[in-house]
Amino acid sequence: MxxxxxxxxxxxxxxxxxxxxxxxxxxxxxxxxxxxxxxxxxxTRRRRDNDSWRLDHGSPTLSFSHTPQGELANLIASLQQSDVLRPDDLPVVGVDHLGQQVAPPDHVLLSGPRWRGTPTxxxxxxxxxxxxxxxxxxxxxxxxxxxxxxxxxxxxxxxxxxxxxxxxxxxxxxxxxxxxxxxxxxxxxxxxxxxxxxxxxxxxxxxxxxEASVRWNLMLELPEVSSHHLPRQIWLTAQAQERFGVERLVLHPQQDQRLGLVVHGLDDGAVITPDSQPELLRRHEQDLIKAISELVQPWPVLSSALAQARSLGVMRWGAAQxxxxxxxxxxxxxxxxxxxxxxxxxxxxxxxxxxxxxxxxxxxxxxxxxxxxxxx
Structure with a gap:
């Protein structure tokens, strides 16, 4: 008890x-x-065959609408002092329905300060x-x-x-x-x-x-890539989200210079049951792999690496919205x-x-x- x-x-x-x-x-x-x-x-997804591999397959940052105050500010400060939380100022860009780079959309998760966990x-x-x-x-x-x-x-x-x-x-x-x-x-x-x-x-x-909000997050392992001039997050505009069924792409550089990529896929409304989920996971994996080839065209190094990408599967996330x-x-x-x-x-x-x-x-x-x- x-x-x-x-x-x-x-x-x-x-x-x-x-x-x-x-x-x-x-x-x-x-x-x-x-x-x-x-x-x-x-x-965070950790690999049994590689201790250094880390892939945050859910939220890539802690997002706030405004600067924390009071007890919440003290909590954030304690996490920063413990060196498990750092301000996130890495580049965020947008992609439109034509697959072209544009300014990031006006989204609440990008409206205020952000922190990211370290190392994950x-x-x-x-x-x-x-x-x-x-x-x-x-x-x-x-x-x-x-x-x-x-x-x-x-x-x-x-x-x-x-x-x-x-x-x-x-x-x-x-x-x-x-x-x-x-x-x-x-x-x-x-x-x-x-x-x-x-x-x-x-x-x-x-x-x-x-309302039940569902995401189908595809995890990919890309070969060695120079991530120097790549964004951290690639957000789709509303029109692009409707066309591709994707909310955003998040890049995760690894210690061995390989690159992890998480594709945050949107739900299509199909009923999720214990019997239907395996097929839904397979279908969303295929659809998301197909979609990202157009979404990374503004970055030739990503387009090239995508041909050698290895899928690590899809993670389904559900939450109340x-x-x-x-x-x-x-x-x-x-x-x-x-x-x-x-x-x-x-x-x-x-x-x-x-x-x-x-x-x-x-x-x-x-x-x-x-x-x-x-x-x-």
């Missing part, structure tokens, strides 16, 4: 644990993550998790599929038991999980029937209204059932923005640290 179970070791989940430790919270904590390590959408984006989540201290037990490679609440204790997969629960993503609370994972019921709704906790009822209703507003901040912590939420989908935080993931974690930590979870 632990005081708090946190599901998801992404940026917000790890930041929550770090923030609780800084606030002096002494409760025991269990972190559960389906992936092989911390990172979430800031995860996953290093940021790893550092935050380390700040959580020894009271945090982390288990990776474990997907939670069933939740049960008996009125005082949360039971996860029947194996883990906690007095309070935090979801750093929406998968266990959003109807999209039904098709994607082949479940019959939304796990959080099944654990707490309607009418038991009005605050949670309202939260689940708002979460159900969030607010259509108008995210989950109301006053529903981030449901006192009666002791369940909380954090992530960039919380109201007013900005989907896809690191400030949203981090600030929501700081806000939730304040509420949890002021509660009496460990005493109940």
């Amino acid at each position: 632990v005081d708090l179970a946190v599901i998801g070791a992404g940026l917000s989940g790890c930041a929550l644990l770090a923030a609780l430790r800084r606030r002096g919270w002494k409760g025991s904590t269990l972190l559960l993550e389906a992936g092989r390590g911390p990172g979430g959408r800031c995860a 984006m996953a290093s940021v989540a790893e550092a935050l998790l380390a700040q959580g201290g020894e009271v945090v037990e982390a288990r990776f490679g474990e997907r939670i599929t069933t939740l049960c609440h008996d009125g005082s204790v949360w039971h996860l997969n029947g194996d883990h038991h906690a007095r309070a629960l935090v979801l750093s993503g929406t998968l266990l609370a959003h109807p999209r999980s039904l098709a994607m994972l082949g479940w019959q019921h939304v796990p959080l709704r099944e654990a707490v029937p309607a009418g038991v906790d009005p605050q949670l009822d309202a939260a689940l209703q708002q979460i159900a209204g969030l 607010p259509l108008h507003q995210g989950l109301s901040a006053d529903l981030q912590w449901c006192h009666q059932t002791r369940v909380g939420f954090c992530g960039d989908w919380i109201e007013g935080r900005g989907f896809g923005m690191a400030e949203g993931a981090l600030q929501s974690a700081l806000n939730l930590a304040e509420r949890i640290s002021g509660s009496s979870i460990a005493e109940r």
